[in-house]
Amino acid sequence: MKKIRKEDLNQEVYDLFDSYVHSKIDRRKFVNKLSAHAVGGLTVSSILAFLLPKYAEAQQVKPDDDRLKSEYKEYDSPKGAGKMRGLLTRPVKAGNKLPGIIVVHENRGLNPHIEDVARRAALEGFITFAPDALFPLGGYPGTDDEGREMQRKRDRNEMLQDFIAAYDYLKEHQECSGNVGVVGFCFGGSISNSMAVNVSDLKAAVPFYGGQPELADVPKINAPLLLHFAELDKRVNEGWPEYEQALKANKKDYQAFIYPGVNHGFHNDTTPRYDEAAAKLAWKRTIDFFKEKLG
Structure with a gap:
């Protein structure tokens, strides 16, 4: 599975994520819309995993x-x-x-x-x-x-x-x-x-x-x-x-x-x-x- 970088995703993906986390769209609609961006070795599951928070990895204190x-x-x-x-x-x-x-x-x-x-x-x-x-x-x-x-x-x-x-x-x-x-x-x-x-x-x-x-x-x-x-x-x-x-x-x-x-x-x-x-x-x-x- 391709490792995703920040620049691999266009602004529409981040806008979709914003709509999802602020309850403008539900999870099903969010996932469905992500499918349009699952190209070039990217999958919906990999994009979703990339977008979700990683608390343990980012902890500063x-x-x-x-x-x-x-x-x-x-x-x-x-x-x-x-x-x-x-x-x-x-x-x-x-x-x-x-x-x-x-x-x-x-x-x-x-x-x-x-x-x-x-x-x-x-x-x-x-x-x-x-x-x-x-x-x-x-x-x-x-x-x-x-x-x-x-x-x-x-x-x-x-x-x-x-x-x-x-x-x-x-x-x-x-x-x-x-x-x-x-x-x-x-x-x-x-x-x-x-x-x-x-x-x-x-x-x-x-x-x-x-x-x-x-x-x-x-x-x-x-x-x-x-x-x-x-x-x-x-x-x-x-x-x-x-x-x-x-x-x-x-x-x-x-x-x-x-x-x-x-x-x-x-x-x-x-x-x-x-x-x-x-x-x-x-x-x-x-x-x-x-x-x-x-x-």
Whole structure:
């Protein structure tokens, strides 16, 4: 079987994958459409295997890294969903209280990649908390397909309130300075925008390719924003011009970067949508922004 390289697949395949992982098409339709691209030694199964995340191979910071203290912590869901749980991570040799970052997952629960991202941020000198919106339903189930199905069963506003409760939990944590920001990816990017609207004392928000809030809510934003977009991500980018116009009209503090030639999910190093140069630059900008805004 031919070994697939990123450049072997055209943009239509990545657009199909985006539609699939965001539930615009079901798995059967996705697989059927992939058959048109199974040429030149490629098979549908090999393309599918290539596109799906490979968490173990891409892990940058191991769960048992001895530079970090990581543990799962529960807190109350404010909307009656019972308990929520998240991964709390901070450097072992912290000394003083640390600024905090809420890390918000994609549309499939707290998978190993987002836990890895939370650990990466902690190594930069933050206390991070990565909640799992699926915990009231049993938690991330081990596969993204199942995770997406589960997350669709939850009400989006209830999940937003759960992430806001996570912010409150982290802000009051004895090892946190009280200065807390949020970073999120895809669904998490949308939640990051929504938290900027709904949390008046949020210190910073960094949405990665996240959906925009209602334009009427933009005046409520107090937190400075750092927004990352992928040039090829037509679905999310469609709403950006109006959002930017509203941010400007309301004199909000924001920076936005559109990374050329990359797809939605370019920061996620577990799939072939990953773009190393763009991901590293976006992450450096993110950490520098948090260090500036959170102190």
